[in-house]
Amino acid sequence: MKREWLILYRESKRLTQAQVASFSFIDRSYYSQIETGKRNPSLTVANNIAKALDFDPMMFFQDHLNQSTFQQNVLSGEIPEFFRCNGEGEVLYLYNDFELYSHHAVSYLLTAVEKDSFCIIIDYEMTFNHLKRSLETILTKREIKKYIHFVNKEDLGQYEPSEMVTYFQRLVAKFDEDKLVRIWSHEKQYDDNDWLSKLEKYLTTKRAQFNNKKVLIIRSYNASMVKAVSHIRMMRNYPYLMTDFEIVDSPFYIINSNSSVFPSLFIQENM
Structure with missing residues (x-):
């Protein structure tokens, strides 16, 4: 799936694909395939791209959501x-x-x-x-x-x-x-x-x-x-x-100062 969010980050920095690829120490064609979703970056490449465009590299690994879900x-x-x-x-x-x-x-x-x-x-x-x-x-x-x-x-x-x-x-x-x-x-x-x-x-x-x-x-x-x-x-x-x-x-929302926040069911079961 095309990584629209990555394109937006690059465009917000006013950088070309070639420039981001250079900053990330990879070929432009490799970077282009990452943007289009045809290839996934290694952790090292993800970190380099994220550093160049100033975002969390873990965003690359949140693309696991499938279409049926x-x-x-x-x-x-x-x-x-x-x-x-x-x-x-x-x-x-x-x-x-x-x-x-x-x-x-x-x-x-x-x-x-x-x-x-x-x-x-x-x-x-x-x-x-x-x-x-x-x-x-x-x-x-x-x-x-x-x-x-x-x-x-x-x-x-x-x-x-x-x-x-x-x-x-x-x-x-x-x-x-x-x-x-x-x-x-x-x-x-x-x-x-x-x-x-x-x-x-x-x-x-x-x-x-x-x-x-x-x-x-x-x-x-x-x-x-x-x-x-x-x-x-x-x-x-x-x-x-x-x-x-x-x-x-929200499980922790406190309506007023007299409200109580109880521990989770998992904690309660093990008390």
Whole structure:
């Protein structure tokens, strides 16, 4: 299967196949076959390519998902149905496969349009064109412009945290009061008090100002780039946990300070 995610990483660095191959100490034809999925890199080659393009080399070894598993678990509709039926809430998405990440991002945007709600997608430039190409095969340019607002994650670096919150307050306030708002954010590093967390708190405390506007937020992270200790901390903050194949109630979500988190069934059985 063609490695679209690898092509996007290379294009984001504005490098040719020949340049990446040179940096990775392999022939251009070999690298080209890696991009098209005809060949798999050795661990050494994977490390060299990942170093040249600045990503986790383990991404190469997450391509083991077969087509039947994809159709059974992803296209069955469980995740799109959640997007369609839930008008508000917070979801932590820990993904392992970039192609599945893209599929779910597009599904999220399409269900937003279907529900006549506005969607703000905050992602890195390298994924924008990929998502837009997929959307343009289904939606008109007018629909994309009306319902979907793209924000380049890298551009947000010029703002102070308070300025970013103000920016999104104004953006959300522009939407019709009776419309639902959906936010999809792609993050590289976890911070439980970052700008979007502050925006979430603002929307919670200022619902009257937005006429009790409902907001559904997806926070997505590459699972292989998040430390295990952070996984647990993140799951305590979000009521829903999403993977490439499912959305479930977060096992560690703490509703309030009096909530209790019990050990797993495996631990309980061995106590």
